[in-house]
Amino acid sequence: DQQVKQNSPSLSVQEGRISILNCDYTNSMFDYFLWYKKYPAEGPTFLISISSIKDKNEDGRFTVFLNKSAKHLSLHIVPSQPGDSAVYFCAASATNTGNQFYFGTGTSLTVIP
Amino acid sequence: GAVVSQHPSRVICKSGTSVKIECRSLDFQATTMFWYRQFPKQSLMLMATSNEGSKATYEQGVEKDKFLINHASLTLSTLTVTSAHPEDSSFYICSATPLADTQYFGPGTRLTVL
Numbered sequence: 745d746q747q748v749k750q751n752s753p754s755l756s757v758q759e760g761r762i763s764i765l766n767c768d769y770t771n772s773m774f775d776y777f778l779w780y781k782k783y784p785a786e787g788p789t790f791l792i793s794i795s796s797i798k799d800k801n802e803d804g805r806f807t808v809f810l811n812k813s814a815k816h817l818s819l820h821i822v823p824s825q826p827g828d829s830a831v832y833f834c835a836a837s838a839t840n841t842g843n844q845f846y847f848g849t850g851t852s853l854t855v856i857p
Numbered sequence: 858g859a860v861v862s863q864h865p866s867r868v869i870c871k872s873g874t875s876v877k878i879e880c881r882s883l884d885f886q887a888t889t890m891f892w893y894r895q896f897p898k899q900s901l902m903l904m905a906t907s908n909e910g911s912k913a914t915y916e917q918g919v920e921k922d923k924f925l926i927n928h929a930s931l932t933l934s935t936l937t938v939t940s941a942h943p944e945d946s947s948f949y950i951c952s953a954t955p956l957a958d959t960q961y962f963g964p965g966t967r968l969t970v971l
Binding site for chain 1: 903
């Protein structure tokens with residue numbers, strides 16, 4: 745079964761507004777979480793990560809929030825720009841399993857100018 | 858939910874040997890599978906696109922004779938690293954797409970070449 749889930753396959757947001765992408769996981773042993781951005785015909789590019797000892801990590805316009813009790817993480821993009829239009833994948837790994845990655849199925853973000 | 862598995866999850870081999878990595882879609886048929894290699898800063902480089910019943914399409918700079926890809930069935934693609942060298946040590950990840958425009962990633966295989 746999918747251990748990492750992204751239940752929204754697509755999201756459209758107006759330029760300048762906030763984009764919120766959500767990700768849920770089932771394995772409580774996951775202790776490291778990542779977000780990737782993917783353009784068509786390219787490999788996913790690492791965007792931002794968060795360790796389970798934190799509940800928030802910020803990098804410029806991108807902020808990742810982690811709610812361990814809910815097994816939920818989210819990526820906030822503020823303000824959204826047309827260049828942010830891409831597919832976003834969340835991934836999780838657990839130190840005690842050799843850091844294997846478990847990816848969600850992706851959310852396609854469209855930022856409307 | 859759809860699951861993609863990879864086997865083995867880790868492999869250590871001597872320089873000069875060949876290593877085969879399997880990627881399986883467990884509950885769906887995947888006409889297309891992708892192979893990625895993880896580089897520093899954790900980004901994934903697309904190595905090749907594997908289509909069932911036809912030759913794989915390799916990205917520029919990827920040696921097709923070194924990284925052999927066989928998409929033998931709608932649920933199995935294999936990546937063979939031939940004559941592996943220490944610089945081939947990396948994390949290899951596959952993903953599979955059913956007919957819909959969704960990618961399901963495998964958990965990855967860590968290759969260490971001594």
